[in-house]
Amino acid sequence: MKAGSFMACHDCDLLHRIPAISEGMSATCRRCGASLIKTKKNSLERTLALAITGLMLLIMANSFPFLGFKIQGQVRHTLLLTGIQQFYKSGMPWLALLVLFTTVIAPLAQLLSLIYVLLPLKFQHRPPGMFHVFRWMQIIQPWSMMEVFMVGILVSIVKLAKMAQILPDIAVFCFMALIFVLAACLASLDPHLVWDQWEKNGCHPPR
Amino acid sequence: MPSTPLTAKTASLVSCTICHLLIRKHPAMDDSLGKCPRCGATLRSRKRNSIARTWALILAAFLFYIPANLIPITKVTSLGVVQTDTIMSGVIYFITSGMWPIGLIIFVASVFVPLFKLIILTFLLVSVQRRSCWRQRDRTRLYRLTEAIGRWSMMDIFVVTILVALVHLGAVANIEAQKGAVFFAAVVVITMFAAMSFDPRLIWDIKELEDARKHPA
Numbered sequence: 001m002k003a004g005s006f007m008a009c010h011d012c013d014l015l016h017r018i019p020a021i022s023e024g025m026s027a028t029c030r031r032c033g034a035s036l037i038k039t040k041k042n043s044l045e046r047t048l049a050l051a052i053t054g055l056m057l058l059i060m061a062n063s064f065p066f067l068g069f070k071i072q073g074q075v076r077h078t079l080l081l082t083g084i085q086q087f088y089k090s091g092m093p094w095l096a097l098l099v100l101f102t103t104v105i106a107p108l109a110q111l112l113s114l115i116y117v118l119l120p121l122k123f124q125h126r127p128p129g130m131f132h133v134f135r136w137m138q139i140i141q142p143w144s145m146m147e148v149f150m151v152g153i154l155v156s157i158v159k160l161a162k163m164a165q166i167l168p169d170i171a172v173f174c175f176m177a178l179i180f181v182l183a184a185c186l187a188s189l190d191p192h193l194v195w196d197q198w199e200k201n202g203c204h205p206p207r
Numbered sequence: 208m209p210s211t212p213l214t215a216k217t218a219s220l221v222s223c224t225i226c227h228l229l230i231r232k233h234p235a236m237d238d239s240l241g242k243c244p245r246c247g248a249t250l251r252s253r254k255r256n257s258i259a260r261t262w263a264l265i266l267a268a269f270l271f272y273i274p275a276n277l278i279p280i281t282k283v284t285s286l287g288v289v290q291t292d293t294i295m296s297g298v299i300y301f302i303t304s305g306m307w308p309i310g311l312i313i314f315v316a317s318v319f320v321p322l323f324k325l326i327i328l329t330f331l332l333v334s335v336q337r338r339s340c341w342r343q344r345d346r347t348r349l350y351r352l353t354e355a356i357g358r359w360s361m362m363d364i365f366v367v368t369i370l371v372a373l374v375h376l377g378a379v380a381n382i383e384a385q386k387g388a389v390f391f392a393a394v395v396v397i398t399m400f401a402a403m404s405f406d407p408r409l410i411w412d413i414k415e416l417e418d419a420r421k422h423p424a
């Protein structure tokens with residue numbers, strides 16, 4: 001963001017002249033208190049590194065067994081996707097789709113689009129269709145609910161503790177790590193920097 | 208004399224919701240202003256039909272909230288004994304069996320948050336329609352709060368997902384999802400769309416109208 005240019009607050013529409021702020025500082029709206037700009041140190045590199053780590057963790061969290069359930073000598077291992085499959089089988093396809101979207105598709109789309117946009121930008125290239133990808137990433141963001149799912153896991157473990165023995169598997173630990181990585185990744189992302197980098201790379205916006 | 212605060216709208220500018228580029232609004236143009244020259248998002252000075260859409264979604268959510276709380280969300284079979292649970296009976300079970308912190312978490316996420324969101328959004332809509340100037344900053348904060356907490360209502364749906372995945376051992380122990388879970392998921396999704404369709408800038412538009420009337424240029 002160029003200091004001296006203007007931007008409008010997204011919550012109250014007040015115009016602000018963008019102050020000259022150094023890396024790691026932020027600015028909020030003086031009228032409604034909304035966050036306007038948050039600059040981060042090494043935003044591009046850090047977000048990219050975290051997004052790649054997150055992608056690997058997400059793949060692992062979905063391929064390895066997730067939780068084990070032991071009752072009367074019987075052990076049942078489940079994947080993250082097992083519950084979604086159950087919903088589908090018991091005639092609740094919309095519920096299955098909602099859970100699949102909020103716990104797998106949305107986080108995956110978020111991470112993939114971040115890598116798709118940031119990797120070429122880092123090497124002074126212009127990712128084709130970047131604007132559409134970045135726009136969709138911002139639209140999808142509220143639907144990515146991994147941290148809510150994590151609390152759901154904890155509640156379920158407590159709920160079943162009286163009934164049977166719950167054995168956490170590899171995927172649960174991948175999942176926990178993923179939540180922190182994803183949160184750190186989104187926190188280090190500075191969208192304004194992405195637009196600035198685009199303009200700096202000497203590219204011209206579509207149409 | 209307080210000067211009229213300069214907003215994008217009063218300055219005949221439109222701010223892109225995605226990339227925050229300011230674009231000069233042509234006087235001939237009305238609501239829809241085409242696409243953002245930088246990122247390609249559809250440009251609008253304010254969200255389209257914000258008040259009508261939010262009202263419709265709130266009413267739909269209130270309607271779904273009733274079956275979501277009355278119809279069971281899970282059916283538990285344990286050693287041949289079948290029991291169905293609604294959201295509230297689950298909460299009561301935890302409180303009576305000495306695990307009240309878990310009961311409280313479920314109550315807040317599944318019962319309190321959706322209702323709180325719907326009441327706050329109703330209040331914001333009514334106050335905007337009555338052109339209220341009352342505590343605009345706090346009302347904007349309240350809006351940001353409803354936007355941030357809505358996702359936590361999904362927790363109970365996720366708990367059901369995990370339960371049906373794990374407890375699937377025929378007559379010994381089996382948990383199945385019931386139709387109430389579908390209604391509840393609908394409430395969560397609809398209230399999220401309702402919060403997204405409300406435009407907090409409407410809270411402040413009134414101020415500009417009032418100021419313009421008091422201090423005509």
Ligand SMILES: [Zn+2]
Nearest residue numbers: 009012029032
């Ligand atoms: Zn503001």
Ligand SMILES: [Zn+2]
Nearest residue numbers: 223226243246
């Ligand atoms: Zn734009």
